[in-house]
Amino acid sequence: MxxxxxxxxxxxxxxxxxxxxxxxxxxxxxxxxxxxxxxxxxxxxxxxxxxxxxxxxxxxxxxxxxxxxxxxxxxxxxxxxxxxxxxxxxxxxxxxxxxxxxxxxxxxxxxxxxxxxxxxxxxxxxxxxxxxxxLRYSAMMLGIADAIRQGRLGELVEIEVHINLVTPWHLFPHLKANPRVEIVSHSIHYLDTIRALAGDPTAALARSFSHPSSELTDTRTSIILDYDRPLRVTLSINHHHDFGRKFQDASFRVEGTEGAAMAKLGVLLDYPAGEPDELWLAPRGGPWEQVPLSGAWFPDAFxxxxxxxxxxxxxxxxxxxxxVDDAWRTMALVESCYRANRQAGTPVPAE
Known part of the structure; x- marks a missing residue:
């Protein structure tokens, strides 16, 4: 097993x-x-x-x-x-x-x-x-980290975090006064876990957006992290997909040259009640096998x-x-995302 x-x-x-x-x-x-x-x-x-x-x-x-x-x-x-x-x-x-x-x-x-x-x-x-x-201490992420250590995935080539759901921001009224919300309060979990799995990136590109239905400064984020090896890392975060459960998603995908892992972050779906976390592994060519988890992100990872x-x-x-010295590196990555968010993109030619 x-x-x-x-x-x-x-x-x-x-x-x-x-x-x-x-x-x-x-x-x-x-x-x-x-x-x-x-x-x-x-x-x-x-x-x-x-x-x-x-x-x-x-x-x-x-x-x-x-x-x-x-x-x-x-x-x-x-x-x-x-x-x-x-x-x-x-x-x-x-x-x-x-x-x-x-x-x-x-x-x-x-x-x-x-x-x-x-x-x-x-x-x-x-x-x-x-x-x-x-999050890096959760059963699913410790499992992925161990699979990487064992060589099950080979050389890492893909990490993708995809969050598309409804977050009940009203449960966190203290965030209303914060000039920074989404990356430093939420996506920071993924950035820290990515660092734990793949090390520090060399650069970050990011955009964070507000939403017409929210009083918070930013609740939707896109991030790309650069590494000095053929590793593509992307985060797509939307906390306002209020169109039913069917296409809501909270997934963390890690792929290598020899295998892949997919984690479902269940607590985020219908937070705070949530759904069960899931971890799936597959060698190149498949098949996928679900790994029974002995603990959840909330509260077990704490x-x-x-x-x-x-x-x-x-x-x-x-x-x-x-x-704190390692955590400072996660905060440095968060800061890089916010700095990137303030920088202008490359203009699209009008003609």
């Missing part, structure tokens, strides 16, 4: 450390807490400036403590999971004790300048910090970044996959 031959989970730490979560928004309720409970991690306490919201979440998930201040939260012997808005990350990092182990919710700021400040705060504080780019951080802190992993 292919499934038995592909890695789908990040190994768990031998001696998990307690976790203090800073920030108690929807992502904590929908993904962090369910993932940590499933993994058997202990959540020692929560902190949020909205004490009532933090207490309600603590009561719901039986978290034993709600801290009264960031100083009280930072005084704990724990791994810190910062799930506050990215504009607050640098200040929170400076409140943590030197040498602390930290997981930062993505994105790493809203632009490269903010990402640099966050990276600097980590280095100045002597912290060990990773960013929660969890176990991986925390497991990697804890194993790295304990000396069990020699690499922190989404260390």
């Amino acid at each position: 292919i499934a038995a031959q592909l890695q789908q989970h990040w190994p768990m730490p031998a001696a998990p450390r307690p976790i203090v979560i800073i920030g108690t928004g929807g992502i904590v309720k929908d993904a962090h807490l369910p993932a940590y409970r499933k993994a058997g991690f202990t959540v020692a306490g929560l902190f949020d400036r909205d004490r009532e919201r933090a207490q309600a979440l603590a009561d719901e998930w039986r978290v034993p403590r709600v801290f009264a201040s960031i100083e009280e939260a930072a005084d704990q012997e724990a791994v810190f999971d910062i799930a506050a808005p990215p504009v607050a990350h640098a200040d929170i990092l400076r409140a943590l004790p030197g040498g602390a182990n930290v997981l930062l919710q993505k994105p790493m700021g809203l632009n490269l300048e903010q990402a640099t400040r966050i990276r600097d705060a980590v280095h100045e504080g002597g912290l060990t910090a990773a960013v929660n780019f969890q 176990i991986g970044p925390m497991a990697n951080l804890q194993r790295f802190a304990g000396g069990e992993d020699d690499r922190l996959a989404t260390h």
Whole structure:
């Protein structure tokens, strides 16, 4: 069975450390807490400036403590999971004790300048910090990465991300004020995963568009990434295909000279209820075989970044996959896309 031959989970730490979560928004309720409970991690306490919201979440998930201040939260012997808005990350990092182990919710700021400040705060504080780019830790993407390592796909020649569906942006009202939305809040997942699978591109071409039905600045994106080898990488992202389920799509295609992989990102279809994720593999000439998945992007993939951080802190992993230095490279790619978006294209001759 292919499934038995592909890695789908990040190994768990031998001696998990307690976790203090800073920030108690929807992502904590929908993904962090369910993932940590499933993994058997202990959540020692929560902190949020909205004490009532933090207490309600603590009561719901039986978290034993709600801290009264960031100083009280930072005084704990724990791994810190910062799930506050990215504009607050640098200040929170400076409140943590030197040498602390930290997981930062993505994105790493809203632009490269903010990402640099966050990276600097980590280095100045002597912290060990990773960013929660969890798609690369999902069962389907870990499976694709392992298939590539095993040589099943051969030399990579194609990566295509195709998103054509309806995203309920009303669930994210905080995005209305952001001058940047789609790439830094959504397509960043794909850009980070592409980097994990294929390395850093040499250049980016991009266009992002608004939509008449939306108050957000940009919700549709086209991206082409250049590599110094025969690898074509494209992303086509449309969050407004509101014409029924039939032609909606959320796929991540990876092809090589010897084989191909196709992943279905099920959670995006009818979000947040979603559909099951899928992973299919085929050698050259076929046939396609579906790989049974033992976990979903939401919430299971959120176990991986925390497991990697804890194993790295304990000396069990020699690499922190989404260390802030690596995450900064993902933010640099995001910034390149936005810069490309501002540049004029080649004019089409009128005659």
